[in-house]
Structure formats: structure tokens, C-alpha cells
Amino acid sequence: MEDASMDNRRGEVWWGPALHKSSPAYRPWLIVSDGSQPFADEEAIVLALTTQAHGAGIAVTGDAWIRGGSNADAFISPWYVSTMKHRELEDLQGELSPDLVSDAVAELHGYVPT
Numbered sequence: 001m002e003d004a005s006m007d008n009r010r011g012e013v014w015w016g017p018a019l020h021k022s023s024p025a026y027r028p029w030l031i032v033s034d035g036s037q038p039f040a041d042e043e044a045i046v047l048a049l050t051t052q053a054h055g056a057g058i059a060v061t062g063d064a065w066i067r068g069g070s071n072a073d074a075f076i077s078p079w080y081v082s083t084m085k086h087r088e089l090e091d092l093q094g095e096l097s098p099d100l101v102s103d104a105v106a107e108l109h110g111y112v113p114t
Helices: 098-113
Strands: 012-017 027-031 045-051 058-060 065-068 074-085 089-096
Touching: 012 045, 012 074, 027 074, 058 098, 074 098
Parallel strands: none
Antiparallel strands: 012 027, 012 089, 027 045, 045 074, 058 074, 065 089
């Protein structure tokens, strides 16, 4: 990731390793952390994006991209959450609207309620 010292990359979508795959693969990851979490200088909290339209996935429409974008249909999987080291994230794909990011985080909270 370029300039990992920047704290707040919330909303950016980066390509990174697809976890739990038997062979090396990459997928886009949406950064949902804002730099306030522990180890923010080393890692981010991320949600997976996919091209599969799972029932609980959140569709990423063309106008949701405030920069960059995707040539394929994209869906946020709010139940597929992880931390990712900044050094593992490569190739910025773009940035999603703050409203869509907030919606995805609210869905994540539904899976892990307080």
C-alpha cells in the first residue's frame, strides 16, 4: 500500500490476498476502519468485495464510486471481515461513498451486535 502512514483510508478499495483460498488469489477489500483501531499504522479493518450476488451482499452501483470503479458488478460482503496489513494491499481500485461504507458497517454490526 502506498504511504501506509496515512491513518484514514476508510472507503478505499484495494486489491489484497483472498483469505481461505487453496491457491493464491486476490480480491478487492473495502477499508472500513478510520485509523482509531489498535495497530492502525500497520493494518486496517476490511470487508471483502465479490462479483457474486449473495442475498445479503450490498450492491455497489456505478454512482457509489467517488473515484475509480469496477468494470464488473461488485457486492460488499459485510459478514466477511478481516484485518489486512497495509503491506498486503496492492493496487488501489477506487473509493466508495461514505454513505455506502456506513451502510456496510451497519450491516456488519448486525452480524456482531453489542
